[in-house]
Amino acid sequence: MSTATDGAHGDFEGAKLGMWLFLFTEILLFGGLFLLYSAYRSVYPRDFHNGGQHLNAVIGVANTVLLLTSSLTVALAVTALRRGERRLSRLCLGATVALGCLFLFNKYLEWSAEIRHGIYPNSPQLLERPGGEQLFYGLYYSMTGLHGLHVLAGVVLLSVMLVMLRREGAARSDYTKLYNSGLYWHLVDVIWIFLLPLFYLAA
């Protein structure tokens, strides 16, 4: 019997379109924060410069390398699956998940260090600094925090894909799902590429 699956189930183009629309919403979600950043940076250029000096650019760059590499491995995973090499695809996907976890671990180290130095929203130490620096760190925690949540969501999503690929499923729908998950991961990567200069290289 023909069912509603005449719809976008199995419609690769439709699924891809839906995913792109979802990515638009993600970009706009961060867009609000980027808007705040640009407004406040133009008001307090000096404070943003000072704020940026306290961030660890080395860890920021290291995380950039991790994420860029993971974007490569997820792209490889997608291509491998298209060629029907499920094992290779799983391998690349596993690497992506590992790199994502490493990113989060670095983030954890970085935030812990900041918090140990007494720099976190509403901390007594931060409240003594000028308003612009408070905003800089407020935005730093909001934006990298929200991005971190997206990395976490991406890691979970890709892990689910990993489990899915362990079973011999319908090749076509597996590919659609992996392709869209890959798109999501690239988005997470792209947003980070903007966060790096705005915070770590702001000084």
Place this chain on the structure above:
Amino acid sequence: MTANSQAAAPAASYLQAGARRGIGAWIFSTDHKRIGILYLVSMLALFVVAMGIGVLMRIEQLTLDPPLLPPQIYNALFTVHGVIMIFLFVLPGLPAVFGNFFLPILIGARDVAFPRLNLTSWYFFIAGALLALAALFTGNGPPDTGWTFYAPFSIRTGTNVTLAVFAAFVLGFSSILTGLNFITTVHRLRAPGMTWHRMPLFVWSLYGTAWIQVLATPIVGITLLLVIAERLFGVGVFDPAKGGDPVLYQHLFWIYSHPAVYIMILPAMGAISEIIPTFAHRTIFGYRAIAYSSIAIAALGSLVWGHHMFTSGMGELANTIFSLLTFLVAVPSAIKVFNWTATLYQGSIELKPPMIFALTFIFLFMIGGMTGVMQGALNVNTHLHDTYWVVGHFHYVMFGGTGMGFLAALLYWFPKMTGRMYNLKAAVVSWFPIFIGFNMLYFSMLVLGAMGMPRRYYTHLPQYHAGHVVATVGSFILAAGMLLFFANLAVAAVRGRKAEENPWGGVTLEWQVATPPPPENFEAIPVVRGRPYVFNPEVAR
């Protein structure tokens, strides 16, 4: 894709088919029609609650001194009335109910592009509704910020703002997922021959709406998250004590919330564009102009948010530009009104209940639109800002526009959705109190506002008393009319007479499927050979 085994037996309607029974057959169904009904029932329940709260607010204004209800309760009432009406009724209203039910049918599809995601949207809607209601009864009392959650008050007030804001965030998700689904559906699932310029105008308006839902909602999403972050962690982005700027909150809020009023009105305009040709028995005048004006409204409407902030001190240049753009957005709206009117010209007009409400829409929306242009002028706005005038204008557009559009659409499509016909006379009778009460209530608000009555005050000065009494009496009449309207439909849903396949003589695809439609709408996907709204001249005579 074939109509094989089904063709033998006559297909049961979507109301009977399915393996599950009872409530499970509804809340686990991915059938777009059942999801539409789920939205309808949940929304009408919420609407009646919010309407009751509105009447309570009017009762508060009956007495001068002492107030009937304490001021803090009044603050909670207007907040909750706004939150429920905006986020749970007007905003999702027509797309979620009639869009879900009719979008796939109107373009000749069996369902939306992502049926499971569609059901997920409804769960998000219900979760948001429950959170919003929970915000009333938990924490330190119901939120008292107004539905706009303006910073810095929303950051400092001790009431349960965090939960209410989170509810709005969850509802935003529901809205985004519906929009995403509809765009994909329109792009991917149109039947063979259903080219863009053969799509019914309701579909065009849903398409424009869906884009605003997808592009604008995330902005309010992040804004609301920041309010929560501010309340929980004291991040400081909207807090002047930490260098933040509360006016930026207003910017971010209205970047979404102004386009959102077009999310609210566009689908209603689309429904009116379906109803007018059917009851004028005449093809729509200016099909392309109406279709493109939907997109123009969606685009221009995204650029006028600053007109909510003329008195916030954002600067002369910004004020002037936003004022100019506000005037411009009236143009595509006017194009629609002129085209509807031109459609009526030399038509064979039948004043059936849906048509009466559709014409009411045009009349009330025009008052709402014109008052909107007036307050878009900078000098006038300074006088009218934050007065009852704005409340009156807003209700003329949102209730007189979207609300009447919703009622008209409900009357138009009810027989197709339920398979039963309501009492036509009772529907006409209910129109009189609705129309009279509406104008008594909201026109008084326009007058009171022009006289200087500020909004959101729990009491008023003696010179405003007469106006308030007229408005309150109007609200009683309006509420009585609404209850009569809904009672008529409720009775019909249970034991109305069986509706004909095509009671109004409509020519779009939904009138060519059975009443109520079978589970997958079409046994064989139809092939579309021409434009919509081609009426047989015989029928017109």
